[in-house]
Amino acid sequence: MYHTWMRYFTPGPVHHRLGLVCLGVGLQHGALPTVGPRTLDHHVAVLVSSGSGWYRSTDGRRTSVTAPALIWLTPGSPHHYSADPGSGWDESFVDFTGPATATYTELGYIEPDRPVVPLADAAPARAVIARIARAARPGNPLLEVETGAAVHELLVALRRARADTNADGDPVLAALARDAYRRLSVSEHAARHGMTAAELRAAVRRTAGCSPKDYLLTVRLGRAKELLAATDLPVAAVARRVGYDDPAYFSRLFTRRVGTAPVRFREQQGRTVPGGWSTTVPDPEHPPTILTGSG
Numbered sequence: 001m002y003h004t005w006m007r008y009f010t011p012g013p014v015h016h017r018l019g020l021v022c023l024g025v026g027l028q029h030g031a032l033p034t035v036g037p038r039t040l041d042h043h044v045a046v047l048v049s050s051g052s053g054w055y056r057s058t059d060g061r062r063t064s065v066t067a068p069a070l071i072w073l074t075p076g077s078p079h080h081y082s083a084d085p086g087s088g089w090d091e092s093f094v095d096f097t098g099p100a101t102a103t104y105t106e107l108g109y110i111e112p113d114r115p116v117v118p119l120a121d122a123a124p125a126r127a128v129i130a131r132i133a134r135a136a137r138p139g140n141p142l143l144e145v146e147t148g149a150a151v152h153e154l155l156v157a158l159r160r161a162r163a164d165t166n167a168d169g170d171p172v173l174a175a176l177a178r179d180a181y182r183r184l185s186v187s188e189h190a191a192r193h194g195m196t197a198a199e200l201r202a203a204v205r206r207t208a209g210c211s212p213k214d215y216l217l218t219v220r221l222g223r224a225k226e227l228l229a230a231t232d233l234p235v236a237a238v239a240r241r242v243g244y245d246d247p248a249y250f251s252r253l254f255t256r257r258v259g260t261a262p263v264r265f266r267e268q269q270g271r272t273v274p275g276g277w278s279t280t281v282p283d284p285e286h287p288p289t290i291l292t293g294s295g
Contacts, residue, residue, distance in 0.1 A: 002030025002088060007136040008095070015144040019100035022147035024093075025132045031088035036080035042097040043110065044073035045158060046081075047129065049122040051089025056080040057115055065089075068122035070158055074112040092129045096151045107209030109155045118163040125157040170207045172200070173215065180219040181243040186212045221257055224250075228262055229269040235262045 006026030015021050023042055037056075048067045055071055056062045058078050065071065065081070067089060073079055075097075083089040104110045111117065119125075128150055135146045172193060179189065189212060190200035204212045220242040227238045239250035255261045260268070 004028045011144040020098040020151045024095035029090040034082035046071035046093045049090040053083040068119040070117040119161045120163045128154045228266045
C-alpha cells in the first residue's frame with residue numbers, strides 16, 4: 001500500500017525571470033511504484049525521509065538509498081529508482097527550473113555527478129517542502145512567487161543537511177575568515193593548515209563554492225563596509241584594517257566589486273554607532289525590550 005499527493009504548476013514567463021520557479025510538489029509514502037527509466041527536462045529534488053531503496057544511473061550502476069538521503073534528478077539524465085517493495089519509504093519531491101540552476105550547480109548546491117547524497121537530517125528540508133505544499137492551496141494569489149522563493153530556501157537547506165557538512169561550520173573557512181586581514185598568500189594560508197594550495201582551493205570550492213581568493217575578498221570587503229558605515233576612519237585606515245597597504249588599490253577593488261566607491265558607500269550607508277556595532281546577533285522573533293522614559 002502507498003499514499004501519493006502531488007500538485008503541478010505552470011508559472012508564466014515573468015516568474016521565470018525570478019531565476020527559479022517551482023513546477024510541482026509531492027508527498028508520498030509506502031511501497032511506491034518504481035520510477036523510470038525516464039529522462040526529464042527540468043530538475044527534481046527527491047527527499048527520502050525514512051526507509052530505503054535503490055537508484056540506477058545512466059551507466060546501469062545501482063546505488064543503495066538509505067534515509068535520510070537526497071536523490072538529484074537533473075535535465076537530460078536518464079534515471080530509474082524505487083523504494084524497497086517490502087518496507088517502502090517516505091518521499092517528498094519538488095520539481096523546479098530556471099536560469100539560477102546553472103549558478104547553484106556551479107556553487108555545488110546541485111550535484112549532477114552525485115545523484116544520491118546522504119543527509120544528516122531531512123527535517124529542515126522537509127519543512128520547506130511542507131510550506132510549498134501549503135502554498136499550493138486553491139486560489140493562492142502568491143503561488144508562483146511564494147513557491148519559487150521556497151525553492152531557493154530548499155537548496156540551501158539541502159546543502160546544509162549534507163552528511164559531509166559540519167553543522168558547526170567548516171573549520172577551514174572559519175580559519176580563513178579569522179586570518180583574512182593578514183597579508184598572506186593563498187599558499188601561505190594553505191601551509192598554516194598543512195595543505196597544499198591545490199588542496200585548499202578544492203576544500204574552499206567544495207564548501208563555499210568559490211576560490212580561496214574570492215572567499216578572502218568577500219570577508220575583507222564585508223568588514224570594510226562595516227567600518228565605512230559605522231566609523232569615521234579614513235579610507236586609508238579602513239584599507240589597512242582589512243589587509244591592504246595601498247589605499248588606491250583598495251578603492252579600485254572596492255569600487256569594482258561593490259559598484260560604488262568607498263567614500264560614496266559611506267555617504268549612503270554611514271551612521272553614528274556610539275561604542276560600535278554589537279557582536280551579538282539578535283533574535284528577530286524575540287527582540288530586546290526597548291525601555292523608554294526616565295522610569
